[in-house]
Amino acid sequence: MKEEPGRGGTSVKEEVSARERELVEQIEELRRRLEEPESTLRAIRDGEVDAFFMSGRAGDRVYTLFPADPPYRRIVDEMKEGAATLSPQGTILYANRRLGELLEIAPERLRGTSIREWMQPGSLAAFDALLARHEGGRCEIDFRASGGTVFTASLAASVFRNDDVTAFSVIVTDLTEQKASMELAAAAKVWKEADRRKDEFLATLGHELRTPLAALNRAAEIIDRSSPSDVERLRWAGDVVRRQVGNMARLVDDLLDISRIATGKMAIRKETVDLAMLVPAIVSPLAPGFAEKGRSLSLSTPDDPVLVDADAMRFAQIVSNLLQNAIKFTRPDGHVWVTLSKSGGRAVLNVRDDGQGIPPHMLGRVFDLFEQGERIAPPSESGLGIGLTLVRHLVELHGGTVSVESGGPGQGASFTVSLPLSLSSRPVAEPAPPVPEPSASPRRILIVEDNTDLAEGLAMLLRLDGHSVETAADGLAAIARCSELRPDVVLLDLGLPDMDGFETARRLRPMLAPSALLVALTGYGKEDERVRSEKADFDRHVVKPVGFDELRRILAEVDLRELH
Numbered sequence: 001m002k003e004e005p006g007r008g009g010t011s012v013k014e015e016v017s018a019r020e021r022e023l024v025e026q027i028e029e030l031r032r033r034l035e036e037p038e039s040t041l042r043a044i045r046d047g048e049v050d051a052f053f054m055s056g057r058a059g060d061r062v063y064t065l066f067p068a069d070p071p072y073r074r075i076v077d078e079m080k081e082g083a084a085t086l087s088p089q090g091t092i093l094y095a096n097r098r099l100g101e102l103l104e105i106a107p108e109r110l111r112g113t114s115i116r117e118w119m120q121p122g123s124l125a126a127f128d129a130l131l132a133r134h135e136g137g138r139c140e141i142d143f144r145a146s147g148g149t150v151f152t153a154s155l156a157a158s159v160f161r162n163d164d165v166t167a168f169s170v171i172v173t174d175l176t177e178q179k180a181s182m183e184l185a186a187a188a189k190v191w192k193e194a195d196r197r198k199d200e201f202l203a204t205l206g207h208e209l210r211t212p213l214a215a216l217n218r219a220a221e222i223i224d225r226s227s228p229s230d231v232e233r234l235r236w237a238g239d240v241v242r243r244q245v246g247n248m249a250r251l252v253d254d255l256l257d258i259s260r261i262a263t264g265k266m267a268i269r270k271e272t273v274d275l276a277m278l279v280p281a282i283v284s285p286l287a288p289g290f291a292e293k294g295r296s297l298s299l300s301t302p303d304d305p306v307l308v309d310a311d312a313m314r315f316a317q318i319v320s321n322l323l324q325n326a327i328k329f330t331r332p333d334g335h336v337w338v339t340l341s342k343s344g345g346r347a348v349l350n351v352r353d354d355g356q357g358i359p360p361h362m363l364g365r366v367f368d369l370f371e372q373g374e375r376i377a378p379p380s381e382s383g384l385g386i387g388l389t390l391v392r393h394l395v396e397l398h399g400g401t402v403s404v405e406s407g408g409p410g411q412g413a414s415f416t417v418s419l420p421l422s423l424s425s426r427p428v429a430e431p432a433p434p435v436p437e438p439s440a441s442p443r444r445i446l447i448v449e450d451n452t453d454l455a456e457g458l459a460m461l462l463r464l465d466g467h468s469v470e471t472a473a474d475g476l477a478a479i480a481r482c483s484e485l486r487p488d489v490v491l492l493d494l495g496l497p498d499m500d501g502f503e504t505a506r507r508l509r510p511m512l513a514p515s516a517l518l519v520a521l522t523g524y525g526k527e528d529e530r531v532r533s534e535k536a537d538f539d540r541h542v543v544k545p546v547g548f549d550e551l552r553r554i555l556a557e558v559d560l561r562e563l564h
Helices: 012-045 070-077 097-103 121-132 176-224 231-262 275-292 312-328 387-397 452-464 475-485 501-511 527-535 548-563
Strands: 051-056 059-064 082-086 092-095 137-144 150-162 165-174 271-274 296-300 307-310 335-343 346-353 401-405 413-420 444-448 468-472 489-493 517-522 540-543
Touching: 082 097, 097 165, 121 137, 121 150, 150 176, 176 231, 231 387, 271 275, 271 312, 275 296, 275 307, 275 312, 275 335, 275 346, 307 312, 307 413, 312 335, 312 346, 312 387, 312 413, 387 401, 387 413, 444 452, 444 475, 452 468, 452 548, 468 475, 475 489, 475 501, 489 501, 489 548, 501 517, 517 527, 517 548, 527 540, 540 548
Parallel strands: 296 335, 444 468, 444 489, 489 517, 517 540
Antiparallel strands: 051 059, 082 092, 082 165, 137 150, 150 165, 271 307, 335 346, 346 413, 401 413
């Protein structure tokens, strides 16, 4: 095949080859021309260029990228704060050593990156707003270092302009230690306040315990110095003992309730109850105590039922605590009013007094734990400052609210409890359990208790009622005595030194007659212990100190069992 001649007598093939060579030469020339700006950009990024020179229509100009004077650059590099120069778009043109340390990356590797890349998403809006103002300012930024560490820093930006060139100088101050110091100071303040309140509580608790103990000690001295014929004096001493033991028992019960609330173990058992019947049943027995102390107590309830879903026992505790609070802060000739009503689909209980009143700044704190504030009660009426705290938590467990109002010192106080009305149309009607008369039949009783005074004292009382009583100080001794005595009733302490009461009960049960009663005694009153007792072999669960009338009723249950 013959080649076609090209222009100028050359062949087509020769022309194509010439064009290819020309194109290659042009590409090589372009590559050589690009090498210089690429080298310049690389030097700028690596921090090898402090300034660059430009020649144009406006004349020759020098633009400084970094401090040209090494001493100044060293000062910036040795700063304890991070420092950077940013373009108007936020590109890092320069970063000092400290900023590299904060972001856990070499400073030269930061150059050319956007500072936004090192910020948490939630901080971008604040940073963009700062740059958009073009006048500098300060904001807090959450940074994320290359290793994943997140820290909060204060970013202070200032603007510098050189003709048509604008840039930002930023100082980045790590706030981690500052925030930690502030949090530590705040925590120390809280701890100091908690420590103060703890000391006050312990001092008050000591007073509350010493007072009944002193009365008990006086009663014991009166008994020692009285002859059997001093009936009135002995009866007085007995009344003092019963009253003071009751006060101490209520104190311990309140402390245990606070502990249950703090650990989330407080439980209530709701049922539909009629407050129009329940509230008078709670208030009426307290009226004589008000009269004895010179206070009047008035009660107003509607004729119609006021049905709520509530734990009747816990609601009684709410009302009782509010009334105890009222009597503390009401003068001897003062008045306390209890009013029950319905309003807006809710039951409303109001307890109002005309006593000391509450200063305005204390209104928000009266329900706080151990808070007694400036509403000072007489020494004989003081307390631990936990009654109103229990009220608040118990009301909240019922899905209700409690509030307080007072016109100030000397203007009395008004506490209002609000509970949602029940959707039920009638209260739960539970037949009252028959209360048997105390048994006249002598019983064989085994008391298992490691506290000798408690065991012997209880044994003496039971023997005075005609019962045959033996005691054992631990589980193994109880098992040995049980095989000989064959008791009708075993009063068994759960906290024994060798094996606990649950294990002892498991071993004793097969040795007892079907009609025999196994009664758990405990000083803790823990809800989980009660549940374990119900699941174990116990027939009854009693929290110390057990009243003797209650103990008589328990013993009478043996008669009912034998009849069935």
